Amino acid sequence: xxxxxxxxxxxxxxxxxxxxxxxxxxxxxxxxxxxxxxxxxxxxxxxxxxxxxxxxxxxxxxxxxxxxxxxxxxxxxxxxxxxxxxxxxxxxxxxxxxxxxxxxxxxxxxxxxxxxxxxxxxxxxxxxxxxxxxxxxxxxxxxxxxxxxxxxxxxxxxxxxxxxxxxxxxxxxxxxxxxxxxxxxxxxxxxxxxxxxxxxxxxxxxxxxxxxxxxxxxxxxxxxxxxxxxxxxxxxxxxxxxxxxxxxxxxxxxxxxxxxxxxxxxxxxxxxxxxxxxxxxxxxxxxxxxxxxxxxxxxxxxxxxxxxxxxxxxxxxxxxxxxxxxxxxxxxxxxxxxxxxxxxxxxxxxxxxxxxxxxxxxxxxxxxxxxxxxxxxxxxxxxxxxxxxxxxxxxxxxxxxxxxxxxxxxxxxxxxxxxxxxxxxxxxxxxxxxxxxxxxxxxxxxxxxxxxxxxxxxxxxxxxxxxxxxxxxxxxxxxxxxxxxxxxxxxxxxxxxxxxxxxxxxxxxxxxxxxxxxxxxxxxxxxxxxxxxxxxxxxxxxxxxxxxxxxxxxxxxxxxxxxxxxxxxxxxxxxxxxxxxxxxxxxxxxxxxxxxxxxxxxxxxxxxxxxxxxxxxxxxxxxxxxxxxxxxxxxxxxxxxxxxxxxxxxxxxxxxxxxxxxxxxxxxxxxxxxxxxxxxxxxxxxxxxxxxxxxxxxxxxxxxxxxxxxxxxxxxxxxxxxxxxxxxxxxxxxxxxxxxxxxxxxxxxxxxxxxxxx
Numbered sequence: 050x051x052x053x054x055x056x057x058x059x060x061x062x063x064x065x066x067x068x069x070x071x072x073x074x075x076x077x078x079x080x081x082x083x084x085x086x087x088x089x090x091x092x093x094x095x096x097x098x099x100x101x102x103x104x105x106x107x108x109x110x111x112x113x114x115x116x117x118x119x120x121x122x123x124x125x126x127x128x129x130x131x132x133x134x135x136x137x138x139x140x141x142x143x144x145x146x147x148x149x150x151x152x153x154x155x156x157x158x159x160x161x162x163x164x165x166x167x168x169x170x171x172x173x174x175x176x177x178x179x180x181x182x183x184x185x186x187x188x189x190x191x192x193x194x195x196x197x198x199x200x201x202x203x204x205x206x207x208x209x210x211x212x213x214x215x216x217x218x219x220x221x222x223x224x225x226x227x228x229x230x231x232x233x234x235x236x237x238x239x240x241x242x243x244x245x246x247x248x249x250x251x252x253x254x255x256x257x258x259x260x261x262x263x264x265x266x267x268x269x270x271x272x273x274x275x276x277x278x279x280x281x282x283x284x285x286x287x288x289x290x291x292x293x294x295x296x297x298x299x300x301x302x303x304x305x306x307x308x309x310x311x312x313x314x315x316x317x318x319x320x321x322x323x324x325x326x327x328x329x330x331x332x333x334x335x336x337x338x339x340x341x342x343x344x345x346x347x348x349x350x351x352x353x354x355x356x357x358x359x360x361x362x363x364x365x366x367x368x369x370x371x372x373x374x375x376x377x378x379x380x381x382x383x384x385x386x387x388x389x390x391x392x393x394x395x396x397x398x399x400x401x402x403x404x405x406x407x408x409x410x411x412x413x414x415x416x417x418x419x420x421x422x423x424x425x426x427x428x429x430x431x432x433x434x435x436x437x438x439x440x441x442x443x444x445x446x447x448x449x450x451x452x453x454x455x456x457x458x459x460x461x462x463x464x465x466x467x468x469x470x471x472x473x474x475x476x477x478x479x480x481x482x483x484x485x486x487x488x489x490x491x492x493x494x495x496x497x498x499x500x501x502x503x504x505x506x507x508x509x510x511x512x513x514x515x516x517x518x519x520x521x522x523x524x525x526x527x528x529x530x531x532x533x534x535x536x537x538x539x540x541x542x543x544x545x546x547x548x549x550x551x552x553x554x555x556x557x558x559x560x561x562x563x564x565x566x567x568x569x570x571x572x573x574x575x576x577x578x579x580x581x582x583x584x585x586x587x588x589x590x591x592x593x594x595x596x597x598x599x600x601x602x603x604x605x606x607x608x609x610x611x612x613x614x615x616x617x618x619x620x621x622x623x624x625x626x627x628x629x630x631x632x633x634x635x636x637x638x639x640x641x642x643x644x645x646x647x648x649x650x651x652x653x654x655x656x657x658x659x660x661x662x663x664x665x666x667x668x669x670x671x672x673x674x675x676x677x678x679x680x681x682x683x684x685x686x687x688x689x690x691x692x693x694x695x696x697x698x699x700x701x702x703x704x705x706x707x708x709x710x711x712x713x714x715x716x717x718x719x720x721x722x723x724x725x726x727x728x729x730x731x732x733x734x735x736x737x738x739x740x741x742x743x744x745x746x747x748x749x750x751x752x753x754x755x756x757x758x759x760x761x762x763x764x765x766x767x768x769x770x771x772x773x774x775x776x777x778x779x780x781x782x783x784x785x786x787x788x789x790x791x792x793x794x795x796x797x798x799x800x801x802x803x804x805x806x807x
Contacts, residue, residue, distance in 0.1 A: 077105025086454025118381025273322025519668025
């Protein structure tokens with residue numbers, strides 16, 4: 050029994066004081082990636098999250114799908130899903146939860162954090178004060194857990210603000226901005242002539258379901274009474290739910306930090322009014338058996354403060370794809386800005402202007418220019434309002450969170466400040482450490498130690514792609530359709546397709562490439578060929594005469610013809626995909642981007658893939674055979690297609706292929722890191738969308754590693770992850786390593802992007 054007499058003094062809550070290497074403030078995807086990355090590198094981390102679950106806007110409290118450069122597969126950024134830890138998380142979620150249940154995604158994130166012994170996780174704990182050690186550094190943060198009535202003082206060497214509103218950076222005195230910069234400051238053509246305080250607003254989502262029997266709905270008094278107050282009300286569909294209602298947005302003209310509760314109240318009014326319209330207006334008879342299953346209790350917030358780092362990313366960096374010496378992350382979502390009036394706008398709810406390819410984000414954007422031990426992560430990184438329109442999305446933010454976690458580890462290792470990693474050897478070490486963990490920044494190759502650099506490399510086979518067998522469905526050319534292939538400089542190709550014509554007609558084919566060899570926007574037409582077709586099935590040959598100008602991806606495009614079908618293929622191949630000049634309304638893709646003059650945005654055609662099971666290659670024969678799927682690709686430093694496939698791909702008929710690495714003398718082997726193909730072209734939305742595959746069909750499931758004497762030193766059965774990190778319990782001394790792989794049930798040839806041995 051506990052009994053206390055009256056105390057004439059104010060009692061104090063329980064106080065817990067913690068000392069750590071890195072304090073991660075905020076538990077959204079960027080905070081999770083920062084904390085887990087640092088912890089895996091031996092950094093002691095305290096992670097403070099003011100909500101009961103992790104994930105922020107991706108959690109079950111908000112239920113926004115996590116996306117980034119893949120943009121719902123609606124742009125020209127091929128193989129652009131963010132790599133590293135956020136890839137590992139999304140692949141794990143797809144394996145466990147391909148239907149996209151947001152509650153299960155909460156548990157995926159919690160598992161990732163809980164399994165790290167170096168992380169002390171404080172949920173339901175809100176930071177309310179920041180204590181400075183000096184004018185330019187932080188000593189500690191103070192926080193309160195509402196569930197345990199416990200106060201915390203958490204001291205650290207370095208701090209990461211991933212709170213969304215930047216509460217720690219704000220209290221520490223770091224320079225920040227709210228609103229829109231004037232056009233002249235960064236020469237951004239999309240920016241307004243004069244600066245202002247207009248922002249993107251909040252959204253609240255809801256889920257509905259059909260229960261199979263009539264359900265009545267009596268709207269609460271707070272509900273919007275006149276649906277016509279929402280100019281876009283006629284676009285409401287009864288079957289829409291969750292993120293499909295992203296445009297139920299409000300607060301862009303308000304203080305999105307201090308007025309957040311007022312914004313939430315208005316959004317509740319809108320949501321319950323929208324459901325009243327669906328249920329009781331008579332416009333949706335199918336809604337009679339539907340019920341309102343869930344409504345968000347906190348809004349998903351888009352924008353508030355942005356903090357100034359040692360560099361501010363701007364529109365020109367994004368659109369011109371500027372390369373940075375300190376590139377450590379990348380993005381590719383559209384420059385996506387929303388009308389300040391939100392749900393009440395009479396105009397377009399948002400504008401999304403896509404770049405022709407992905408862009409790099411420099412390390413300097415992730416460190417405060419004022420506070421020496423403060424990292425920035427998530428939507429508060431150093432970017433202008435225009436650039437923020439693309440950097441703000443969650444997997445781009447999470448990718449940057451891994452940068453922070455790895456940088457914090459190097460700070461501890463070298464007793465260095467975050468700023469010390471901006472240049473020189475420490476920057477190179479950071480980039481290699483990130484690459485080693487699968488960060489996969491386009492244009493940034495792994496250049497660290499690798500015993501395979503000095504090894505003789507032998508493969509049981511290498512794919513020489515002369516045919517993608519025409520054994521699939523018939524594809525109607527109701528839109529221009531293309532096969533995207535990694536072609537070789539100076540080569541002249543002949544392509545043969547199997548088609549079916551409903552009558553005599555002409556079929557046009559185009560050979561296109563991008564003006565920037567790293568991109569997948571087909572804006573340069575090398576050649577156009579027209580052939581005559583007879584009615585019925587036939588093979589059609591396109592004999593191109595123009596040589597490919599660079600080693601790069603090229604498009605063989607069959608133009609729209611309503612009378613023609615082309616046979617597709619069931620064969621999947623790493624680094625090869627079909628794309629289509631179609632629409633993707635989720636990302637403002639209508640087949641062509643036609644940009645107004647004087648906003649600094651390019652106009653071009655979209656050629657985008659289909660999701661499986663519809664997404665099939667086009668059957669074709671090609672000569673000369675595409676011969677760049679070499680075994681030596683596994684040491685070229687790249688972990689995804691970029692300019693070329695960058696993968697070793699075995700012959701399709703080699704169902705148990707091998708790679709052998711040998712040296713003249715014995716080598717001591719401690720670790721192996723193998724990078725497999727989990728289809729970086731597939732947007733693994735975390736919730737709501739659902740996915741056809743729980744395991745990507747390209748990934749190697751079963752393999753083993755043998756030493757020179759034939760002893761199995763490691764084996765894996767049932768792999769589904771991208772990066773396999775193998776820490777041998779006992780170092781192996783051997784003059785060779787042989788890796789035996791097994792082709793999986795999809796029939797996709799075995800492929801490996803990268804192997805690092807130390």
